[in-house]
Amino acid sequence: MIIAVDATGGEYAPHEVVKGAIKAAQEHKVEIALVGRRDILYVLAGRHLGKLGITIIDASQAIGPNESPLEAIRSKPDSSIMVGINLVRDGRASAFVSAGNSGAVFTAALLNLGKIKGVPRPAIGSFINITPLTPIFLIDAGANVDCRPEHLVWFANLGNLYVSQILGISSPRIGLLSNG
Template structure:
């Protein structure tokens, strides 16, 4: 049985090319049916050309407007009532699609999702959860990474519940270790927010391991790390910049030092493996936890691989039934 996923075809920086190519890859490789949402007169000839006669479960759903990256989110959401974001999220609300993916304006995506889908009972603020690689070979969920720049202690407690359930149900981590991001491991370390959030997280029926530091994001000592959106976004963007730097330095070092043909071949294979592990496109996008439906937000620079993986993430999220578990978890 196919899982229906709506894709904002006008979201990415180079839209709609990566969305069309990614949708085709996903329809070939995954058990999904895709609704490409955007201007039909523009999408139809491009999709037809890309398919080259191939028959795949991809349909175009018309939306006459789209929200640009540089638009103010609140104003765009109010004024553009037929945007590709709103039309796609309506498909989710009406049960015609199991999930929605956009690589567009993050602020607009969050605002539109809250307006169209609403929030789950017990959720004050939805949160974005990024999946990051670790030295242990297991993923780490960092939540929030930008949806809420100012938070209250109870928001962090809700993020912990949602992140733990995501790690357990979607990432299949049996007993996720939950940490609170701070400037020291001791209970008293941190600012006013972390100090007040610590006892709230400690009282939750989770495997709370206490405070963790920035290095713990990547060493595998925690499966879920909770923070406010300001800190989380800085950590995420810093990580993206660092991974590019390491990748470029490694490539240059290999180019200069490897001369033997066999050594060069092995090094290229090792570099390809490293690049794949560090490539954000492999993770597809980050889920917006806490809304009544599945909404995945990708990076504006998403390529076709990122779109395909974002569709996969949306389908996995929908199949896990995570929202019902979050609602039950926050009701405890």
């Protein structure tokens, strides 16, 4: 399994992202494809490339946190987000992880990977760990601004499926949180 990682996304990128990728490769024996500016990534990860299964995929552009998602992915086809999503689309990576502009990741994934058949609207999911014994999985963490009741039902079903498969909780409790 190859996990593509956006090395330019997040407040402490690329240094902390590269450190995290190296740690993941060491501890979990997964292959990592760091996506970002090749020259910078070689300096940061160079000595770990061969022995840990870390590769570098060049992406000359980056999408900033305040950029319009649709405009950014259209105007920056060589951004780390677009390159990473396309690695998944083309079968060169199994997953893409980014701490960057979530709207751009969401939009790029929707336009380039599409939706799961039968699911009317995708959603972003995120774990909120209040205590180690009570994990909370928040689904639709800011991706959708206008949801109908049937979308909420789909989100509940997606969250239920994800938590039961990933955490092994056969009947997770599902709730609705509304911000207004």
